[in-house]
Amino acid sequence: MSVSLTFPDGSVRAFDQGTTGLAVAESISKSLAKKAVAIALDGELRDLSDPVFDGRIEIVTRTDPRALELIRHDAAHVMAEAVQDLWPGTQVTIGPVIENGFYYDFKRVHPDTREDWPFTPDDLPKIEKKMKEIIQKNAAFSKEVWSREKARDVFADKGEAYKVELVDAIPEGQDLKIYRQGEWFDLCRGPHMASTGQVGTAFKLMKVAGAYWRGDATKPMLTRIYGTAWATQEELDAYLHLLEEAEKRDHRKLGREMDLFHFQEEGPGVVFWHGKGWRMFQTLTAYMRRRLAGVYEEVNAPQVLDKALWETSGHWGWYQENMFAVKSAHAFTHPDDEEADQRVFALKPMNCPGHVQIFKHGLKSYRDLPIRLAEFGNVHRYEPSGALHGLMRVRGFTQDDAHVFCTDEQLAAECLRINDLILSVYDDFGFKEIVVKLSTRPEKRVGSDDLWDRAETIMTDVLKTIEAQSEGRIKTGILPGEGAFYGPKFEYTLKDAIGREWQCGTTQVDFNLPDRFGAFYIDQNSEKRQPVMIHRAICGSMERFLGILIENFAGHMPLWFAPQQVVVATITSDADDYGREVAEALRDAGLYVETDFRNEKINYKIREHSVTKVPVIIVCGKKEAEERSVNIRRLGSQAQTSMSLNEAVACLKLEATPPDLLRKATARKAA
Incomplete structure (x- = not known):
């Protein structure tokens, strides 16, 4: 039997069953085989040593952008080997690829005291030196499939308790893959490149941090070592330069220097605005108000609402762990007081349910639509303390939120109107490189397929119009399966002065809330119809947008926006x-x-x-x-x-x- 492979140029060739990806590369040219680091079969990266099957094949070389993830993955394995060479007995846990790099979590104990012995930044140069020695040896990566029992016994014998736990967590029936590089090996799904030498030397270990095993605060603390790796030294140098620039522009540092705001432990995740910072906030708010004037009606929904409303909206079920719930102090101190209000209330994490209530107040006709409600609403969301990051990630913030209630026929025009406003705002702040992506239906969702088909068709047409009207200035794309559970959405990403991308604006279609709350309007046939609800944000979080602006301008704000001119x-x-x-x-x-x-x-x-x-x-x-x-x-x-x-x-x-x-x-x- 043979397998049929289709190459990028459209040619089709037959190979014996069992032929490996490396053999296919060698059949094309010896030089290509030497450059190859992996193959892509029907778009999925695989080891060169894997047998091929019927489908589309691409030979992936080290210069291919897809190889960057393999470089980082292999660098993580090399780092783990280096650590265990330098400090025998150290346990390795998991080591994934992340954006711009990789990390590995380790458990090291002192050989004499047997107490936890976390790594420090002083250890990183030693590990880097050992990594270069391992890379120089150019040991081949090889894959083995082990039984669960063998894997468990081998790692238990090595004292790798965390690996044993990982083995036990792998579902029955799944292969347990072991990758070797010389004598060192680890449990890993793969794929990997052909040898450690292909990692190259364009890497750097960046920092150490504490990390709970499996992210669970009740479990042991491990040491996480972060690294970055690139295909060339030039790319590594450019990335390190970007980090230096980002550090200079850090809004937290500039916020202190410019006397804009501060944070303190008594108010975790909420901003203490100083006079100059609050002036900037109010300048941004005043600007946004002017941009909405005559188009949106500004409203204000309550800050605290009964839990029952959030149950109806679905947030209590979907989002409860991120919400702040409250009772009156009297209810806590006198739980048996029958006259006390014992109801549970919640600080709003978003404005949309309140806006539906405002829409529902009074009968609406199709002639009234579209109705556009805007609010600079203060919302609260619980974020883990470790995730808080200055203005970029807070627990209390202001959304430049708006909701449009319209007919199905008005949806396209409203999305285009919103798009024009979003792009105009970004342009006023000097952001010229914008990407607009359409996120389509996720696996878990509400609403019928007919509704999703209709909404996605409309938004796809709108996306094409956005691209055409911009004459190529605005890039567009599709994010399959990344839509909200209640409808498809546009995501607006802008690029700042040093090339970083920030996702800010959104336009989201919602089939869920109008239905849950029974919102309707009277159509031209005097019948009740459910409106289409569009969630729209431009800055998103006003605090985060200010943080982005501070970093984008490195504190050198345009005169019209400067807090002290x-x-x-x-x-x-x-x-x-x-x-x-x-x-x-x-x-x-x-x-x-x-x-x-x-x-x-x-x-x-x-x-x-x-x-x-x-x-x-x-x-x-x-x-x-x-x-x-x-x-x-x-x-x-x-x-x-x-x-x-x-x-x-x-x-x-x-x-x-x-x-x-x-x-x-x-x-x-x-x-």
Whole structure:
């Protein structure tokens, strides 16, 4: 018997049954076989040593983007071998590939005291050196299939208790694969490249951290070692440079330097906004309000609602572990008081159920639709303490949330309207590279297949329109099976100044909530119809979006968005009166201005205000007072610009005008 393989060029060839992927590569050319690290059969990566079967085949070389995951996977195995070579008796647990790298969890005990002996950053150079020695040996990866009993006995004999637990957890009937690299081996699903030498030396161990076994806080603490690996040294250097840039731009660091906000243990996961930070928050909110004016009606739903509402919405069943539930203090202290309100309430984790209640209040006609309700709603969600990360991951945040109630026929037009608004907002903040992806039906979902078919057809057409209208500027894609359980959705991802991607905006179709709450409108035939509900967010979390902006601009905020726009600093006390006049003229023009008349050298003042990222420093001395001029210095520049006071006020007023208001002013002039 033979197998039939289809190659990327469309050619078809027959091979003997049992032929390996490596043999297929050798049949094409010896040089290709030397470069090969794996094969892809019908799109699935497999070992070169695996026998082929009928289907499409691709020979994967080390330069193929798909090989990067194999490089990282193999690097993890090499790291585990290095650790056990250096510290015999250390137990290895799991070591998966993650975004941009890999990790392995280890259990090391001190050979004398037998107490836990966690790894430290000082151990990483030793492990890296040993890894390079292992890679230099270029040991072949080989796969073996063991019985459950053999695997259990071998790992038990080695003292690998965690591996024994993993073996026991593998379902009956599944093969237990063991991969060897020389004498070292591990339990692994694979695949792997041909040898350790193909890992290369473009890797670096990054950090150590504590990690509970299986992520369970009741189980032992292990040490996790993180690493990154790339196909070339150039890619590794670029990634490390990106990390350096990201560290400089860390919004938590900049938040301290700019005096914007802080966090503290008494309020885990909630933001303590300082004056300047709150000004930024309110500037963002005011901008978004103006963008919604005349299109959306802003509403406000209660912060605390009875558990029964969340049971009806389905959140209590689907989302309960992420919700904060409350009772009155009297109910806790007097549980037997029959007159006390013993009901359970919940802080809202999202705004949508409240908006459905507002829609339902009063009879709605098809003539009223679409109805667009917006809310800057404060919501609370329980996030594990280890997941909290500055403004990016909090427990209390504000959503720039909106819900559109429309007819089925209006769905496409509403999605396009929302898309135009989202893209326009991102453009105002300087984000030019946007990706829009359609997430389709997941395996577990509500709603009939007919509803999903209709919604996905409409949204697919909308996606094509988005791509066509952008003339290639907006990239699009499909995320199969990634939709919400209640409907398909668009996800908007933007790229920041250093190339990182952030998923922010969403447009989600919902078949679930209108049905659960019995929401309806009266159609042209005087019959009840369930509306289509669209969930829409642009910033998503306002706090997170501010964190993204701070990092994107590295604290050098555009003048219209800066929390402190101008500092007027004087060189000598002789210019203080004129400095006050300059500051007052700028304030009258609508700018946020502070003065610095301290008895300090002007260069000291400039350095100090540059650290706090003030965009414009106006320097006034005796000469400027006499000439009624100002000396302007911009953040990040050594250049100085001299101009008259009136000219400076007009120039800075224009620059400090938000882009949406600037467009309106320009349009009025043109008219």
